[in-house]
Amino acid sequence: MTVLYEPWPATAAELAALLGQAGHAVRTVADLVELTALLAADPAEPLVVFGPGAAPADAVTFAAEQRMRRPGTGVVLLSADAGAGLLREALRAGIREVADPGDPQAVLEACGRSLEVSRQLAAAPPYGPHGPHSPPGTHGGPYGAQPAPDARPPGRIVTVLATKGGCGKTTVATNLAVTLADGGRRRVLLVDLDVEFGDVAIALQLTPERGLADAIAMADRLDETGLRSLLTPYRPGLDTLLAPVRPTEGEQIGGPLVGEVLRLARDMFDYVVVDTPPHFSDPALAALDVTDHFLVLAAPDVLTLKNTRIALETLDLLGHLADRRIVTLNRSGSPVGLTPQDVERVLRVPPHAHIPSSADVPISLNRGVPLAAADPAHAVSRAIADLAARHLDAAPAGPPRRERGRRGLLRRVRG
Numbered sequence: 001m002t003v004l005y006e007p008w009p010a011t012a013a014e015l016a017a018l019l020g021q022a023g024h025a026v027r028t029v030a031d032l033v034e035l036t037a038l039l040a041a042d043p044a045e046p047l048v049v050f051g052p053g054a055a056p057a058d059a060v061t062f063a064a065e066q067r068m069r070r071p072g073t074g075v076v077l078l079s080a081d082a083g084a085g086l087l088r089e090a091l092r093a094g095i096r097e098v099a100d101p102g103d104p105q106a107v108l109e110a111c112g113r114s115l116e117v118s119r120q121l122a123a124a125p126p127y128g129p130h131g132p133h134s135p136p137g138t139h140g141g142p143y144g145a146q147p148a149p150d151a152r153p154p155g156r157i158v159t160v161l162a163t164k165g166g167c168g169k170t171t172v173a174t175n176l177a178v179t180l181a182d183g184g185r186r187r188v189l190l191v192d193l194d195v196e197f198g199d200v201a202i203a204l205q206l207t208p209e210r211g212l213a214d215a216i217a218m219a220d221r222l223d224e225t226g227l228r229s230l231l232t233p234y235r236p237g238l239d240t241l242l243a244p245v246r247p248t249e250g251e252q253i254g255g256p257l258v259g260e261v262l263r264l265a266r267d268m269f270d271y272v273v274v275d276t277p278p279h280f281s282d283p284a285l286a287a288l289d290v291t292d293h294f295l296v297l298a299a300p301d302v303l304t305l306k307n308t309r310i311a312l313e314t315l316d317l318l319g320h321l322a323d324r325r326i327v328t329l330n331r332s333g334s335p336v337g338l339t340p341q342d343v344e345r346v347l348r349v350p351p352h353a354h355i356p357s358s359a360d361v362p363i364s365l366n367r368g369v370p371l372a373a374a375d376p377a378h379a380v381s382r383a384i385a386d387l388a389a390r391h392l393d394a395a396p397a398g399p400p401r402r403e404r405g406r407r408g409l410l411r412r413v414r415g
């Protein structure tokens with residue numbers, strides 16, 4: 001069924017007729033309370049259309065909530081004058097399509113594409129919140145947290161850092177974790193240390209029912225069983241330790257607790273990938289103290305490059321050795337007028353690795369499936385696999401498997 005939320009009766013009737021003619025079984029609601037009640041009664045609703053009379057902010061809030069609770073339910077927003085700001089917010093919230101209500105064809109196409117995505121999601125492998133399957137030879141529990149064989153060497157902690165927001169830390173951390181897990185051949189834990197504004201749960205469409213905040217009560221006496229109870233499995237070989245949902249909880253997570261968690265995790269996993277906030281917070285500094293590989297991100301604009309150089313100098317000051325750094329230029333090749341020589345001059349070191357810029361990255365973020373999982377043959381996935389093989393001794397066991405790709409979800413439909 002298609003639910004149409006439109007407060008103005010005449011507009012609602014017009015849109016309902018349009019959708020009805022195209023074969024949608026339409027249920028019209030006039031306010032958010034009714035919409036919420038309808039969805040509670042039938043959580044499987046595949047499509048919710050916000051009409052032009054609905055406040056776009058309501059659509060954004062609604063979509064952000066639904067993408068965690070009901071990833072299969074698509075949200076389409078009909079707005080005649082969606083500017084770049086609204087489109088950005090819509091993308092971040094997980095609205096699948098924004099279409100002009102004055103263009104009936106565009107409205108129907110947008111709804112059709114969203115329904116197709118819902119169909120594909122329903123048919124997708126049951127990773128993450130859609131009901132994990134234990135891989136063969138294991139016995140349930142979080143994917144990566146099977147009991148370690150005796151005498152296994154300690155894992156390596158890889159911390160992704162940058163001192164400017166938006167460089168791609170979460171993007172790189174999530175894709176790197178998927179790559180290192182290599183379909184279940186290695187045990188990997190992805191830790192979200194952006195304790196106030198962590199994005200890993202959203203990036204992987206996971207529901208944070210438990211996470212790092214729950215470790216506070218176990219401080220000083222955390223053991224393997226306790227840590228396992230805090231993990232959210234994502235896919236074979238990859239577990240996550242999610243950031244608190246409320247920023248106030250994040251304030252209580254101190255450096256000593258983070259050190260305790262990461263030291264223990266290192267004994268349980270082959271790799272621990274740590275995503276960090278865009279500054280040297282207490283938790284991030286504690287992570288650096290136990291880090292084996294510092295993945296320092298840069299992006300090709302002079303302000304970010306200058307901040308990356310400051311991050312490198314800060315690592316120098318903290319005594320973290322240069323030979324354990326992987327300086328990585330994200331969005332490499334963007335046509336922004338900087339040559340590789342310019343980049344090297346500002347950074348004062350040549351980058352060890354390059355990750356290309358691609359519009360598929362934000363699209364994959366919007367879908368909640370990292371490119372490394374959805375399309376291992378993509379140039380971004382290959383760059384991250386190359387980084388893992390060259391700098392983290394983690395070459396893939398076999399040729400990359402190409403999983404079924406899906407089209408981008410957010411597209412502006414023009415009238």
Ligand SMILES: Nc1ncnc2c1ncn2[C@@H]1O[C@H](COP(=O)(O)OP(=O)(O)OP(=O)(O)O)[C@@H](O)[C@H]1O
Binds near residue numbers: 165168170380
């Ligand atoms: N290689 C890339 N090509 C294109 N877009 C990218 C690339 N890497 C990251 N992005 C986009 O940049 C934006 C910021 O990425 P991301 O959230 O990973 O950064 P971040 O450093 O974790 O940000 P924050 O500091 O807010 O935590 C996202 O919209 C993401 O899709």
Ligand SMILES: [Mg+2]
Binds near residue numbers: 170
């Ligand atoms: Mg981030």
